[in-house]
Amino acid sequence: MTSKSPQPVTFKPSGPLTGKISVPGDKSISHRALILSALAIGKSRISGLLEGEDVLATADALRAMGAKVEKKDDVWTVYGVGVGGLMQPDKALDMGNSGTSTRLLMGLVASHGITATFIGDASLSKRPMGRVIDPLSEMGADIHARETADHKACLPLTVRGLCPAVPLEYRLPVASAQVKSAMLLAGLNTPGITRIIEPVLTRDHSETMLKGFGAQISVETDAEGCRVISLTGEAELQPQKIKVPGDPSSAAFLVVAALITPGSDIVVENVGINPTRAGLFEVLQTMGGDISFRKKRTVGGEPVADIHVKHSALSGIVVPGDIAPSMIDEFPILFIAAALADGKTTTSGLSELRVKESDRLSQMAKGLRLLGVDVTEREDGLTIIGSSGKLLVGSTGKKMIETALDHRIAMSFAVAGLMTKSGVAIDDITPAQTSFPEFENLIAALASR
Ligand code: S3P
Secondary structure, X not given: OOOOOOOOEEEOOOOOXXXXXXXXXXXXXXXXXXXXXXXXXXXXXEEOOOOOHHXXXXXXXXXXXXXXXEEEOOEEEEEEEOOOOOOOOOOOEEOOOOHHHHHHHHHHHHOOOOEEEEEOOOOHHHOOOHHHHHHHHHOOOEEEEEEOOOOOEEEEEEEEOOOOOOOOEEEOOOOOHHHHHHHHHHHHOOOEXXXXXXXXXXXXXXXXXXXXXXXXXXXXXXXXXOEEEEXXXXXXXXXXXXXXXXXXXXXXXXXXXXXXXXXXXEEEEEEEOOOOOOHHHHHHHHOOOEEEEEEEEEEOOEEEEEEEEEOOOOEOOEOOHHHHHHHOOOHHHHHHXXXXXXXXXXXXXXXXXXXXXXXXXXXXXXHHHHOOOEEEEEOOEEEEEOOOOOOEOOEOOOOOEOOOOOHHHHHHHHHHHHHEOOOEEEOOOHHHHHOOOOHHHHHHHHHOO
8 A cells, every 4th residue: 555645634513414325335344245256266246345445455465366356337346266266476465554454364365375475554563463373373374473572473474375274173362353254264275174163252244255155154152152153165155246235333433423413313324234243323322322223124144224313412321341342443433422421431341442453542542631521541441421412622733633543543533523612633534545435525415414
């Protein structure tokens, strides 16, 4: 990825948000749609694909490994090379800011007889890769990563795949859909059964889509209540036509914007509401948010609905720690909702947020304080005292919010700007391009109706 110069923007109060809109395609499903299509034999078609930088990084990497990936009239066509058919890329794969691209593609390379080097931006290069290196090495891949001063394995790293790899039974030590998916992708080209034991349920898009492509995969619950996912390799995948639903993690910013801004009444159409992703909506409803789901339907095995949201007086709550995996990307925007709620919101069980695109607990605490919010940072969560719907002070001029190359920090504080006296200046809006390039336009469109 080419690095862009930072683009500071100030987000100001806008009046009520009204109207009907839709958000771009789901990021997680878009990555998986491209990857599985590249592994099928023949031509798959994908509509609604997110054209954010993260997903485009996955598309470029798949091209570099031999798949033909092209776009015409809003439909993406992927000519897959078949499981086992990937070619060795002739240069390093640039993953930009995308942890999902990196971890999933590491799994893919691990069981092919090829070698690939992964590089990324400053944020991605700080993120821990040991969690995927461990199981993939047990399957036989030879992986060399840069070791940081605190002994973390980070990018740049090189994966030398083993073909055939060794099937593994592995209990996930962290609740991570990326680790689970990396192993499933490695398992596709591995003879025998790759089995993953998941003590805490994480997003299940890989399992659903693998079934859709015709892989032999079963999901059971064991005596201890863990999910046990068994995949039989070497798989043959059939090309598919995929419709990617709108991303609930992007819709989240508009939902919270409407909840906190007086007079707002919006509908976000065609949003994925898979229960492994929809925790934020449940938490906001518990806080008193007027959120309802219309026209519930299933698209490509994924539950989808139109989400109707009206401005609401929110109350602070204790957010149960066990809901975290189903809203792991939504805490930054939940913290903004909490900052405008009545009373105290307490969150816990969030140490994973410290290893996302930024340390999201510390970046959010710092930014909220700049806006005049009373916030306490603990190792695994934040406690926030809300303003009961009163405008926050804001932060403009030199006191800019530090985005730290994190799209969700940038967009969360942009939403907070709607409910401040003076607005919120953020130091860089360009990270929004990774997952939600239309963000600024959509907020402006809702504000001008
Ligand atoms: C993702 C899984 C989550 C999430 C990320 C996307 C995926 O990461 O934070 O934005 O597509 O599998 P972890 O699996 O590391 O929690």
